[in-house]
Amino acid sequence: MAHHLALAACRSDRGNKHLINELARAIYMTYFLQLARFGSLAVRVYLDAETALDNVLARADDGDWRLSDDETSVVEAVLALHDQQLASAPMHRVVDVEKRLRTFVMESAPSPLTGLQHASQGAFQAEP
Structure with missing residues (x-):
């Protein structure tokens, strides 16, 4: 739930470093859960979500902590999978x-x- 609140705040220009960290945590948790065979997203989605957060951090120097609509969409895609993972993973x-x-x-x-940039053409393989 915290990641959804963080996304809502960053969407409406009420973001901060703590909230961006919360979103990064959710993105990386989703990635690690996918490696454990819970769900599947294309590598490109993870990379784009991470880039979105990097972009916000770069703009933060000018006081702009807001995710653009496109950045929000890609982060939402990762959070949607994360919600599914949390509902299904033991x-x-x-x-x-x-x-x-x-x-x-x-x-x-x-x-x-x-290192995932080279594999960004599709979903990546889960760990054995």
């Missing part, structure tokens, strides 16, 4: 993915999507 899988996300954050890596 809680222990969600907890595992949250741990994986925390590990990623602690490593200070630029993005878990790094």
Whole structure:
């Protein structure tokens, strides 16, 4: 639910760094859950959603925290899958993915999507 509130705020120019982080967290959780075989989105959607957040952060220097309509649409697509995942994935899988996300954050890596640009023609393969 927090990710939907964050999206609504960023859509209406009431965004901030915390809310963008909430959206990034939801995007990466969705990606990790997809790797665990819960749902499927094309790689391009994840990359576009991440780019949308990067664009907002770049505009934030000028005080503009608003997602454009196109940026909102791509983030909404990821959040829709995330909602489905949360409704269908067993809680222990969600907890595992949250741990994986925390590990990623602690490593200070630029993005878990790094390297996916080459695979951006379709849905990517889930982990075995």
